[in-house]
Amino acid sequence: MYSRTYKAIVSAPPLLWVGLFLLLPYALMFAHSFWLVRDGFLVHQWNLQNYAKLFQNPVYVEVLFRTMRIAASVTFLSLLLGYPLAYFMSFHAGPRKDLLYQLVIVPLWVSYLVRGYAWKTILGSEGVLNGFLQYLHVTREPVSFFLYSPFAVILMLTHIYTPFVFLPLYASLEHIPRNLIEASHDLGASPSATFFRVILPLSFPGLLAGATFAFVLTLGDFLAPLLVGGPSSIMIANIVQNLFGTAYDWPLGASIAICILLLTISILFLTERLEKRWSFR
Amino acid sequence: MSAATHKSGRAPVLVVFSLLVFAFLYLPIVVLILYSFNRDGVGGFPPKHFTLNWYRQLFTDGAIWDSVLNSLLVAAGAVALSLTLGLLAALALDRADFPGKSLFRRLVLLPLVLPGIITGLSLLMLAVSAGLQLSLLTVFLGHGTALISVATTELFAGLQKMDRAQEEASLDLGATPWRTFWRITLPNLKLSLIAAGLLIFTLSMDEIAVTIFLIGRDNTLPQEIWSRLRIGITPEINAISTLIFLISVILILIWYQIRTRTIGKEARELLERP
Numbered sequence: 001m002y003s004r005t006y007k008a009i010v011s012a013p014p015l016l017w018v019g020l021f022l023l024l025p026y027a028l029m030f031a032h033s034f035w036l037v038r039d040g041f042l043v044h045q046w047n048l049q050n051y052a053k054l055f056q057n058p059v060y061v062e063v064l065f066r067t068m069r070i071a072a073s074v075t076f077l078s079l080l081l082g083y084p085l086a087y088f089m090s091f092h093a094g095p096r097k098d099l100l101y102q103l104v105i106v107p108l109w110v111s112y113l114v115r116g117y118a119w120k121t122i123l124g125s126e127g128v129l130n131g132f133l134q135y136l137h138v139t140r141e142p143v144s145f146f147l148y149s150p151f152a153v154i155l156m157l158t159h160i161y162t163p164f165v166f167l168p169l170y171a172s173l174e175h176i177p178r179n180l181i182e183a184s185h186d187l188g189a190s191p192s193a194t195f196f197r198v199i200l201p202l203s204f205p206g207l208l209a210g211a212t213f214a215f216v217l218t219l220g221d222f223l224a225p226l227l228v229g230g231p232s233s234i235m236i237a238n239i240v241q242n243l244f245g246t247a248y249d250w251p252l253g254a255s256i257a258i259c260i261l262l263l264t265i266s267i268l269f270l271t272e273r274l275e276k277r278w279s280f281r
Numbered sequence: 282m283s284a285a286t287h288k289s290g291r292a293p294v295l296v297v298f299s300l301l302v303f304a305f306l307y308l309p310i311v312v313l314i315l316y317s318f319n320r321d322g323v324g325g326f327p328p329k330h331f332t333l334n335w336y337r338q339l340f341t342d343g344a345i346w347d348s349v350l351n352s353l354l355v356a357a358g359a360v361a362l363s364l365t366l367g368l369l370a371a372l373a374l375d376r377a378d379f380p381g382k383s384l385f386r387r388l389v390l391l392p393l394v395l396p397g398i399i400t401g402l403s404l405l406m407l408a409v410s411a412g413l414q415l416s417l418l419t420v421f422l423g424h425g426t427a428l429i430s431v432a433t434t435e436l437f438a439g440l441q442k443m444d445r446a447q448e449e450a451s452l453d454l455g456a457t458p459w460r461t462f463w464r465i466t467l468p469n470l471k472l473s474l475i476a477a478g479l480l481i482f483t484l485s486m487d488e489i490a491v492t493i494f495l496i497g498r499d500n501t502l503p504q505e506i507w508s509r510l511r512i513g514i515t516p517e518i519n520a521i522s523t524l525i526f527l528i529s530v531i532l533i534l535i536w537y538q539i540r541t542r543t544i545g546k547e548a549r550e551l552l553e554r555p
Contacts, residue, residue, distance in 0.1 A: 025403030118309030131326030220396020
């Protein structure tokens with residue numbers, strides 16, 4: 001129905017643009033990771049030194065593992081908060097469903113920076129939480145470990161990703177045919193059996209999508225450690241940022257960025273396959 | 282029915298838990314707004330001495346308003362760029378076949394799932410390689426390119442819902458493809474375009490992870506706030522954050538209404554069909 005000219009006209013500009021402004025930059029990143037810096041100058045000499053340095057330096061490996069731990073905690077906590085909320089709204093909220101749904105949507109799109117800043121004012125040693133605890137006479141001195149700790153990073157990112165995790169979960173729960181649940185009850189399954197054998201498996205694609213999103217985006221986050229984290233919760237992307245800034249070693253920074261990129265893409269690939277397999281059951 | 286007893290038996294725990302999750306989601310926002318009216322700064326409890334001074338200070342703060350203007354410029358540009366390219370990309374994905382199509386689809390959507398730092402640094406490398414000075418122009422290119430992903434997703438969904446028969450009829454009756462595009466395709470996508478535009482505008486106004494690597498001398502609003510956070514915090518930042526929050530909420534609710542309306546319209550059409 002559409003002529004060849006039509007197809008060419010609609011395809012060419014986005015193809016060119018995406019090639020020039022997405023593919024080429026990612027390729028440049030890839031190329032940089034095989035170059036090196038000598039006496040403060042970039043040398044276009046192909047080598048694997050950066051990757052060797054990466055795996056030999058225990059600091060990088062340690063930070064990478066810390067980042068994965070933080071990402072796993074954020075994912076777990078977001079699911080822990082998001083799943084019951086989605087379940088409640090899908091099965092028990094009744095006519096208030098739409099309003100509640102919008103109430104979850106709102107924080108989702110509210111500025112990352114604004115929310116990070118808000119946590120900073122809450123958790124600081126002269127912050128709202130400390131003021132509150134002293135007001136209640138729970139503590140006398142300000143507690144300083146709320147802010148600038150991995151705990152603060154996990155808290156802030158859980159706050160940011162809970163709505164992200166909620167959305168696909170809610171969508172998948174909404175798609176479960178209600179008569180399946182009725183059938184399960186009628187056939188004598190207990191409520192918990194119905195949940196574990198009917199509802200949970202059927203909501204798995206949504207669970208996977210939400211978890212992937214939270215994990216992958218935490219993996220590459222560098223703003224939360226800068227805002228609320230402090231030195232003890234430096235994450236892998238902070239090292240990249242530092243190498244591109246004051247430390248000035250773009251090739252090494254690029255090699256870490258490529259590792260994050262590959263890790264991200266393989267997780268996405270894996271979950272996509274898993275999701276497909278699961279949905280066909 | 283057993284399901285009914287099961288529901289009422291379990292619901293109270295769930296209700297309380299859900300309320301706590303909502304409290305967690307809204308706590309920072311409430312604190313933020315509350316302390317923007319607090320005379321004695323951003324900490325301490327309870328907040329006392331209500332004041333509007335921080336807002337007064339904000340309105341005479343030239344640097345903030347310059348950055349707001351910069352952000353508006355960047356966001357407007359990003360909306361125009363990403364909607365244009367996103368529309369073409371959605372049409373291409375919907376209607377054309379070319380080698381590497383699935384790679385193209387994945388590549389377009391990549392900035393949506395990739396951490397901002399990777400997209401930001403890649404574009405920085407491009408700018409440096411091309412000898413481009415970092416400025417609002419590079420920020421605009423970064424936002425525009427990264428947000429094609431959002432535009433493509435929204436507009437592709439719009440195209441999928443569209444009734445093909447209208448376009449077919451138009452072409453059969455002798456209208457040129459160009460005319461069909463302007464008279465049929467585009468008007469049908471009007472709501473999707475508005476919804477996508479609103480979303481892209483909001484995201485661009487808030488963006489920092491990509492921006493931070495592409496910014497030159499002129500700050501965007503989030504960048505201005507970011508640099509102030511390093512110096513020390515005053516409720517003036519609460520005040521501007523409160524305003525950002527209110528504006529985001531309004532835009533998001535409009536976006537959501539449009540979206541549900543498009544879905545609603547479609548459902549109605551489905552019911553009216555024989």
